[in-house]
Amino acid sequence: MYRLIWILLLYLEANLAQATCSREITVPFSQQGVDQWLSGEERRGLSVDYLMEVSRRTGCRFEFRNVPRARAWLMFEKGQADLLLGAVHSPERDKFGVFFSQNVLEGVSLVSLKSTPLHLNSSGDILASGLTLTYVRSHDYGPQTAGLIKALDAQGRVILAKDPTAMLRMVKAGRANGAIVLGSAISVEAHRLRLDDKLSGLIIEDLGWTTSGLYLSKDLNPEDHQLLARTFAEMSKEDFYIHLAQDPLRTQPAWVQTSIRLDTQQAMCLVKSNDTTEAFSLSLRARPSR
Template sequence: MNMLIKCHTMRVVLILFLSHFSWQVQAACSRVINAPVASLGFSVIVNGDSISGIYPDIFRNLSSKETCQFHFSAVPRARLELMFENGQADLLFPAIRTAKRDEHGFFVPLIYTRAILISLQSARPTIHSQQELLEQKNLKVVVVRGYDYGEAYQAILTELQKQGRLIIEADTVSAARVLKAGVADISIMAPYIFAGAVQGDARVEDMADKLRFDALPELNWSDSGIYLSKKSLSQDDRNALQDMMERAARSGMVWKGFLRYYKPDVLKEGNRPR
């Protein structure tokens, strides 16, 4: 009798184990996930062949616990956007949710963020609105190609371009150097991205404690997170990745990543946990 009970118990344990194993296989990504990245403050840090930062750290942490593996490669941000649109990248991150990106991917929100005016500390009066910014035609504005903070941001850039006041750079460090040299007076982007870039580059790191942040009401808080490709990922892989990232956000892993890399005063201006 005892032997029968033991055999039955072992059978139940085996069934539960196989059920759990089967679930893990179903949740697994069917292949290595192709994740090109662009340097973006401390969110993504590219140093030669080394890729680290908040988001790569999160993905590596998850890949050690889950069954999805990721391959990172460094590309310029504008190229990354194009690769995602063409189905050559499985993921796009970090990214603000926009209508254009929604055409090419499924969005998974992780935090709230916003773009603000960034400049060096000065006695210049505070700019309170988009209209005030557009009226001060002596001020030049530098932005990064490929960054997109939604329709209001794009409308501001379009008008600045018409006025001949817009400078477009390939990356955040280049934008910071233009600001430091006085060629531009203001940049528009999420403050954590700018602050992270200047802290990580010797040419502009002296700017870190001299930055001024001014919010524009037209540039509202937006969802920021990752996009999963509609073109290159199977439905099963998208489901597995979505579930993985949503659990990471709920657990606080994403926000803890930001707190590990950034000072609270930088996050206060441009980030909020979900």
């Protein structure tokens, strides 16, 4: 009996040791605020730290490729990329991959200069304003936002930017009155352009709240897909990404912090101003409709 148990334990240990990916997992890397950013040649961000933990748990190795965000999605749709980081869940993207939530909800914001702030918090107000806005070409925040961008385009009042840096430069130079964007996606770029305290943001209420996470390609072989899917699901239950995000979020400008909700049971202290920490629980707010 003991011999049988011993054999079974050895068998399980051997199988666990073999539980790793069959090849390197291809991951497009595009600068997206605190989630993904470059410091010189070094890739940094919450998703980089997240994949380091995935690698530790599974033995899988990840091959990063620096590409613009539009190119990243094209690679994913064509089966040239296995994993897409910092993604917003949308029905269109579900055709190509399986989404794993990292329990971060974020409202789509209208970001403008503090010196000329925009007080428009609905699609109707924006369409009636006559203002010119900018939007990153490859970003997808769901069908409501896509509908708004399409309507603005029909009016000739939207400038599509290639990336968040180009978007912010348009706003700074006055070429656009404001930007429609997720605040967290432009926070690092805003800091580099010294715009942290020069921007204001207002959530566009009727666009709903986005759910952020990652997409795993449906073209990945079944064994690798199952291993990574199981690991992502476990880490989601652990609120692993949220724990990574807690400290970086404390340092974000108010226009970023107010647009984010963490879908967790834990209370978190995120706002810090003038050496005074204002504690509030993002998790205990009423969960927004999506």
